[in-house]
Amino acid sequence: MTKTTAPVLDTRALNRATLDRQLLLRRAELPAEAAVEHLLGLQAQNVKPPYYALAARLDGFRPEDLSALMADREVVRIVTMRSTIHTHTADDALTLRPLVQPARDRELTLFRKGLQGVDLDRLAVLARELVEAEPRTMKQLREALLAEWPDADPQSLAIAARCRLPLVQVTPRGLWGRSGQVALTTAEHWLGRPAEPAPTPDEAVLRYLAAFGPASVKDMQTWAGLTRLKEAFERLRPQLLTFRDEHGVELFDLPDAPRPAAGTPAPPRFLPEFDNLLLSHADRTRVIPPEYWGRSWVGNMVHSTFLVDGFLAGVWRLQEDALVIEPFGELTRAQREELVEEGARMLAGMHPGSSCDIRFGTVVHRP
Known part of the structure; x- marks a missing residue:
């Protein structure tokens, strides 16, 4: 089906489809871990948003459900998409972070001036040794790296470590009803297993569409903070459906994904700050x-x-x-x-x- 003949999905149709994928048309009877996996993580700039995000989406959710997963290291807080902290399942922390690593590498170029004379490979090795010996706060990490590169900008050194390494926030940070400053170690050390190969771009496209579709190439690039995903969509085109929005933008979708009627009732929902529903498309008028x-x-x-x-x-x-x-x-x-x-x-x-x-x-x- 070509772009010119693809059926049109108006704003309300896109809204209802997206809400369904986001578990917001009706509360899902899913375990918290399965929901976090389906949603490809939850924005977690602050401690409480992931809990409220699941409360809006899951039937019978209790904060203790997610808190227990975090305490048991089944889910973790880690910087992934758009250079923001997300709550991910352990498996996704070990795979999605490698997927978005090119974006973290590009982010480092913004701090080039503060990292003059710094060997970034050596910095990554040293930072790994430091945080795997014991979890470190960002302040502790800055001070330790500054001892090695006294002429560098301290903040840039810490950001370089965060960009080069998959650093997770260790508990009690992130637990419901608990407090704790941010202390970091590597995902591999915290989870007791090595990082796994990143999913192929094609696999990531399919998962994104399942959680956020129908969507354009630019929509997914906005969600991931990545570029050059058009080739993956083109490879998948034979197995996807295509639509257009009201402005003629081509949208892709999974053939068996739900696309409820535009008139489907949508109940009110209370969402936390930074909810991914509002941040994961280039054109956000669907919400x-x-x-x-x-x-x-x-x-x-x-x-x-x-x-x-x-x-x-x-x-x-x-x-x-x-x-x-x-x-x-x-x-x-x-x-x-x-x-x-x-x-x-x-x-x-x-x-x-x-x-x-x-x-x-x-x-x-x-x-």
Whole structure:
């Protein structure tokens, strides 16, 4: 099927298909580890977002489910896609990190000035020895590397170690209800087994489409932070379906993947900050209405968001005594009631015994 004759998927059809892949049309009866694997990891810039991400997607999820996996080293926190921390299964940590390593190598060029005279191969060897002897904080790692290269920029040295090595954050960092500063060791050392070969680009394309499709080549490149993936899509073309969006952009998809009707009901969902649903496509209008673009963050501060009818509709936050829901626009009475019901469900699962009220606030727009 050629690009000119491929059927068109409008924004609502793309929205419903993506929500289904993201386990957001209905809560899935999946173990937490299987969900993390299917979703190709969860954004984990902060500790709590992966927990709220699964609470929105899994039936009966409890924070202890993910926390236990982390304590048992079945899932880990590691820098992968887009140079951001993700919670991945152990298997994916050992394979997806090699897949995106070219992007981490490119990232290092941004710090070229601070790394003049630094032998990066030797830095990787030394940093590995340091963190495998005992987990190190970034401060400790900087200071140790600075002793070897006193004229280099300390921050650049630490970033070079993070880019060259698959560094995981060791527990108790990341555990629910626990605290701990970031301490790092290598994925291989923490998991007790060597890194595995990266999946082929073709394998990665198929997994991406299963979690985020239908999607364009640029969509996947945005998700992975990689370039030159068009060849993989072309190799797979005979076994994929092709569509167009309303702007004529070619989209690829798995033949047996769900593509619900555009009118399929989409219940409200509370998502954490940095949820991958909002970050994993070049064209994000399938989830973010153009008039709300940029409304979920202010400077470097990113808010938790909620969906109404499948689309970004506002932000939320937990205060000591309340779940505060701040819509961007007018909501119907039925939508507000559904949000209150969903909010109560989230609080019961994530904070059992909580006596928080649920109230609607007013968003202050900052252009």
